[in-house]
Amino acid sequence: MSLFDWFANRRKSHPVTKAQPEREISDGLWSKCESCGALTYTKDLRANLMVCLECGHHLRVTSDERIHQLIDADTWVSMDNNLVACDPLQFHDRKAYCDRIQEYQDKTGLQDAVQTGVGELDGLSLALGVMDFRFMGGSMGSVVGEKLTRLIEHATQNRLPLVIVCASGGARMQEGMLSLMQMAKTSAALDQHRASRLLYIPVLTHPTTGGVTASFAMLGDMILAEPKATIGFAGRRVVEQTLREKLPDDFQTSEYLLSHGFVDAIIPRPELKETLARLIRIHAQMPMASDVSPTAVPVAAAAAE
Numbered sequence: 266m267s268l269f270d271w272f273a274n275r276r277k278s279h280p281v282t283k284a285q286p287e288r289e290i291s292d293g294l295w296s297k298c299e300s301c302g303a304l305t306y307t308k309d310l311r312a313n314l315m316v317c318l319e320c321g322h323h324l325r326v327t328s329d330e331r332i333h334q335l336i337d338a339d340t341w342v343s344m345d346n347n348l349v350a351c352d353p354l355q356f357h358d359r360k361a362y363c364d365r366i367q368e369y370q371d372k373t374g375l376q377d378a379v380q381t382g383v384g385e386l387d388g389l390s391l392a393l394g395v396m397d398f399r400f401m402g403g404s405m406g407s408v409v410g411e412k413l414t415r416l417i418e419h420a421t422q423n424r425l426p427l428v429i430v431c432a433s434g435g436a437r438m439q440e441g442m443l444s445l446m447q448m449a450k451t452s453a454a455l456d457q458h459r460a461s462r463l464l465y466i467p468v469l470t471h472p473t474t475g476g477v478t479a480s481f482a483m484l485g486d487m488i489l490a491e492p493k494a495t496i497g498f499a500g501r502r503v504v505e506q507t508l509r510e511k512l513p514d515d516f517q518t519s520e521y522l523l524s525h526g527f528v529d530a531i532i533p534r535p536e537l538k539e540t541l542a543r544l545i546r547i548h549a550q551m552p553m554a555s556d557v558s559p560t561a562v563p564v565a566a567a568a569a570e
Contacts, residue, residue: 298322314534323491323534325471327373328380328397331430335538336384336393343382345415350377350408354441362439369400377408378433381416383425387542389549392420394429398472403433405477406440410447413481417454426464426545431482435475448480455484464548466541469496469519469528483527487544489537490519490528 296307300322310317314334315324326334332341349366356362370376378400383392394416396403413429420427436444458465467485471494478498482488490496497504497517505512515521522528532540 296324299324316534321492321533323471323493325398325432327399328375328395328430331395332380332382332384332393334534335386335428335430335541337386337388340385341382342384343380344419345381345412346376348376348408348412350406350440352439353443354439356439356441358439365401365439373397373399375400377406377412378403379409379412381412383419386428386538386545389426389542389545391426391428391545392416392423394427396430396432396477398432398434401437403477404435404437404444405433405447405475406437406444407447409437410444410450413451414447414454417451417458421454421458421461421463424461424463426466426548427458428466428468428541429481430468430470431473431477432470433473433475433477433482435477445476448476451481452484455481459484459486464545466544468532468537468541469494471495474498474500486548488527488529489532489540490522490530491537492519492531492533494519496522496528 293307295304296310297304298317298320301317301320303317303319305318310324315326315330316322317324352361352363352366354362360368375397378398379394379396381392381394383390385391386393394413396409416429417427419425436447438444455465464487465485466487466489467482469482469488469490471491473482473494473496475498478496482496495517496519499507501512501516504516513521519528519531523531530540
């Protein structure tokens with residue numbers, strides 16, 4: 266028997282079988298936790314508001330998802346959707362700023378990095394702003410500052426409580442000083458809101474940094490944060506180089522800021538809506554200055570004596 270015949274006979278007695286196709290898994294059916302690596306059925310993860318069922322890690326959510334989580338069905342009315350960023354500095358880095366804006370608009374379906382509007386939260390009317398980190402890292406440019414300022418002024422005029430969910434890398438460098446001016450503009454509007462004795466609650470999510478932290482994110486009557494969110498102004502490396510010392514591992518986390526008095530409470534995402542509703546109801550029951558009798562203070566003082 267020739268060598269060729271031997272191989273031919275062997276092929277007949279041991280036919281080559283085709284590899285079985287791998288079982289296909291639909292895209293988006295499972296989600297992997299960024300922290301512990303656990304695979305979770307996406308439907309279950311969404312039911313838990315995108316919080317990992319294994320380790321409690323809070324995955325980043327879009328502004329649309331956040332509005333759906335907080336606002337009662339069929340009560341959301343968005344505001345100022347027609348505002349679009351221009352390019353006053355004719356800024357170019359690797360691409361033109363106007364082209365970059367168009368790219369993110371196509372990618373996210375948003376006009377800019379924040380959505381604003383009014384709605385009901387557990388039956389309570391409020392004004393809500395939600396930043397979206399997908400749009401240029403949630404950076405604050407002229408449109409973000411203008412939309413938030415209009416929202417704050419609307420809340421003041423209509424005597425509504427205000428909630429802003431923050432998620433941002435800071436001021437938008439492509440607009441230079443114009444983006445920095447939004448810090449003062451939003452802060453001035455919030456001062457008028459405060460002078461009207463109205464409630465403002467910022468919710469700090471991962472990450473909240475830069476000019477957003479240095480303005481409206483830290484001006485709340487109650488400052489809430491999600492667990493393990495990165496919150497700060499300058500980055501860790503810049504702070505370490507300035508102080509010339511090693512910082513703690515949990516530096517600029519929600520837990521670190523809570524222990525140092527910069528944050529009032531850390532609220533897990535599944536409890537956020539209930540917590541906001543409770544705080545709004547408590548504030549609504551507080552007496553206004555005009556409701557206090559002018560004789561109440563002397564009487565109280567006399568009683569104390």
